Amino acid sequence: MTERLTLEIIGELASVSRATVSRVINDHPNVSPDVRERVRRVIEETGFQPNQAARSLAANRSGIIGLIIPRMVQSLFTDPYYPRLLQGITKGVNDSGYTLSLFLFHTEDEEDKLIPKVLSRGLLDGVVIASSHLDDPLIWRLLDNQMPHIIIGRPQESIEASYVDVDNFSAAITAVSHLVRSGRKRIGTITGRLDMSAGIDRLQGYYEALNSRGIKVDEKLVAVGDFEESVAYSAMLRLAEQNPDGIFAASDAMALGALRALNDLGKRVPDEVAVVGFDDLPPAATATPTLTTVRQPIKRIGELAVETLLEIIEEGVSPPRRRILPAELIIRKSCGFI
Amino acid sequence: MTERLTLEIIGELASVSRATVSRVINDHPNVSPDVRERVRRVIEETGFQPNQAARSLAANRSGIIGLIIPRMVQSLFTDPYYPRLLQGITKGVNDSGYTLSLFLFHTEDEEDKLIPKVLSRGLLDGVVIASSHLDDPLIWRLLDNQMPHIIIGRPQESIEASYVDVDNFSAAITAVSHLVRSGRKRIGTITGRLDMSAGIDRLQGYYEALNSRGIKVDEKLVAVGDFEESVAYSAMLRLAEQNPDGIFAASDAMALGALRALNDLGKRVPDEVAVVGFDDLPPAATATPTLTTVRQPIKRIGELAVETLLEIIEEGVSPPRRRILPAELIIRKSCGFI
DNA sequence: ATGAAAGCGCTAACAT
């Protein structure tokens, strides 16, 4: 086996010191054009790649950010939300030259075992947390450890953490208002998990849309769900007994569950019951009938999360950053035409 | 800010040298029980975590394995196959104490830019490649670089690479035989991508099942797909003109596309046309009608890939390892009852 | 069983 390449060796081959080679690699300005070119050529010819571990140690930065997906058994593998988010996050990471490490917790034990690793020095420059619960203890540990972080979805108000989120409240108002304007009188909702801000805020938007029009909410029309199709299916079967003529589901996956239930019950959509979802993921467009829904810029949220995290990493200690993106109503056939 | 913890500091606190602390952390046998206990306690009390970059550099192992998902625009974000695979892979990684880095390529440029990083020294101990094309150039580069690797899905025969795969050929025979036994006479297929072994092997199984029964395949009944729902939908619309009474779709996502097309055409399933899928992902069980399909042990494949890769990493140079897992036919309603 | 000491390959401060 040929001798292992190092900065030192590359330096010899290009007749410069290893410091100069390092400067060339890191695009440091203080290198004359000809030397830079000479070194570049040697690197090219030899296929040299600097040792990442050594860089991390010397520079005290690993160039790796972590993505933490807390345990939530089913929905990750049912709902296309996460793959889409992952697309945005990897895009952001790739564009910036960072590397992404993925931490997917399956059980509580695993979570306890892995968190110290996430927090260990020299591994991660920062972390993105995807959809934690409102008071996820992990958030406190990150804050304690001064680990740069960004949360996707608003955490509990009292937590001084940085996050990006979509304007769930306003979007829900828009969605429910659409049902009202289309003439629906008994509008129900299937909520998301109420220990996550997305679930809570969308439910609040539902209340606000109705209350602001002087419509009294019938609590029997509110069914608590958890973002999963199958649970929404059951919830819809129960809701149907209350004879709703409109349903706001807090996610597309749940809207599809509701459609399936309505279909099994022989209720026609949108003639008898209108349905609005939330997300606008691919299945919304191929559902029967096609689903009117709120489009979240999921991919953009992922990218923005990474961009914001990198800013935080660069700037060191700084006040928490909060970014809220708007969502948009996409009108299809599940509500009929206005 | 309090002084940064290092092996040296922990050593002082426990009145031992840093070498001993290192031994305790790495479970080296040559440490007396009382010293081990004393050091353990100090580590516990201080919450010390060894610096990963320093470990990687000194030990010449990073404890990180990479997961590479080659670019394939849509299907990653439509088909629950990948999330499920990811679940298995993260399980395997978590159990072994390794960390996972994710490389998701979006464009060819990005791929070119990122591959050197994947191959760079000191970052990854090995890589898992998810569903590459048969002759993905990345595979050659991994082999050239002696990077320990495992491929999910069989690569081209001539490549001396390690892989895990499901027995696609046999499974396809089982699926198509089921259609034959249920009395179908004109059995068509919607294939997967034919530049991947999964696509090819399932198609070969289709031919074999029919040929071995002396049934001549009508080439008009073979529609080339690419594992995507929408493409399968169009393919089914075309196939329908040939009046098939049975369809073997090479993935569940495609089977759902076929069902949607048949529904739009007003063809009843299974009465007029029987459909069999491949994967047995959650949507198969909630489809209308519920989908008869081949169950792949997707999660297990992910775990096995990691386990095998770690063996390869431990043992250094070794002949390629190949592991083939069986699949199982799950009978539901889309074929009627036998 | 424990300690001393030599690196691992790089960055960055300092010197020229």
Next chain:
DNA sequence: ATGTTAGCGCTTTCAT
């Protein structure tokens, strides 16, 4: 603009 040098925090011989 370039070179010299001192670490970064750990693992791993090699002594004892």
